[in-house]
Amino acid sequence: MKWYTEQWSNNSRFSIAYDNELHSEKTPFQQIDFYQGKEFGTFFTLDGLMMVNEKDEFIYHDMIVHPAFATNPNIKKVLIIGGGDGGTAREVLRYPSVDEVVMVEIDERVFRLCQEYLPITASGVEEDSRMQLLFEDGLAYVKNAPDSSFDLILVDSTDPISVGEGLFTTAFYQECYRVLNENGILINQHESPYFEEYAANMKKAHKKIKDIFPITNVYQYHMPTYPSGHWLFGFASKRFDPLKDLHAEAWKEIGLNTKYYNTDLHVGAFGLPNYVKEALERG
Ligand code: AAT
Known part of the structure; x- marks a missing residue:
């Protein structure tokens, strides 16, 4: 074996x-x-x-996408940074309300190889007429994007090493703030609280985002194949609070069949263990 x-x-x-x-x-x-x-x-x-x-991608892709849509069911323009496997785009494209998705992936080979070997995430994405696929650095893209042009930015990035590093910088988060409209929500891959190396990245990212956005939360999900299995996304917003503004009934009416996400879990995911809360507060 x-x-x-x-x-x-x-x-x-x-x-x-x-x-x-x-x-x-x-x-x-x-x-x-x-x-x-x-x-x-x-x-x-x-x-x-x-x-x-193939086995646990549904957990990650449900959780990076659906909490933002249940908070603001009127999302129309979405920017995905990274996400070359297509799974995040696949989930976003399930919303009939969405009319434009820009996905900026630095490495075209990731997407092409996923089309070949991982159709579960990549198939159908490129063919959707609402989709604009760009193969370039996400940091460079947001620097040149116009003000207030998106309702939602999803940062589906690798860890802050090599090419992914720029997506964990203050400069990047500032550009995201500028590029989001007044309803804007930023969801970002927020690393993990458990092992020290990942926790250090989690704390740094949170501190930077807190200095820029008025509303900043972190939520958790269970990812069996990522280090320790305990992973986080950041939820930063100009206006919407993911709990006070949760539109559970409106989201259910859309009628999406999801394998991991539901609106009870949405509420629970924002309840963090004490050691995680303390690490985020202490910075
Ligand atoms: N959907 C879950 C998969 C990923 S892959 C993250 C993607 O981000 C990769 O395809 C990588 O090429 C892309 N990426 C990295 N840096 C940049 C950048 N600067 N601009 C655009 N795209 C970028 C996420 C896995 C998370 C793993 C956590 N341990």
Whole structure:
């Protein structure tokens, strides 16, 4: 049996069995590897870190997308930064109210390889007429985007190493604020509270966002294949509070069938463990 192993912290590792490696490629941006796995189905890694697999991708993609739409059911223009596997776009495109989605992924090869090996996330995305796909750096894109042009920005990024680093900077969050309209919501990949290396990134990101947006929250979800399994998204907004402005009935009326997200879970996800709250407050 062959094992894919990932270092989760200095003293812990995670392993899953696979049948064969489907593809391996070094792009100008990162090392990409696709595997045919046993427990989690097909999965791919970037620079040796798990990104997406067939078994738990629904958890991540439900949770990056649906809480914002249940808070503001009138979202029309969406910007996705990263998200090259297509799963985030797939969920956004399920909303009939959405009329424009711009997805800015730095590495076209991620998207093309997902079209080939991970149709569960990538298929149908490029064909949707509301979709504009751009292959460039997300930081450069927001710098040049006009003021108040989006209702929602979803930052579906890698960890703040190599190409993903710019998406965890104050400059990037400031541009996101400018590019969002007065109803604007920013959701960002917010790392994990459990292992110190990830917790340090979580604290830094939160501190920067808190200095820019009037409403800032963090919510949690359970991701079996990301380090420790306990992961977070940030919810920052100019106007909407994810709990006080939750439109549970309006969201249910849209009639989406979701495997992980529901509006009870929405409320619960914002209730954080004490050690996480303290880490975020202390910074
Ligand atoms: N949908 C969950 C998958 C991801 S992949 C994140 C994507 O962000 C990758 O395709 C990567 O190429 C892209 N990316 C990284 N930096 C940039 C950038 N500067 N501009 C645009 N796209 C970028 C997220 C996995 C989260 C893993 C957490 N451990």
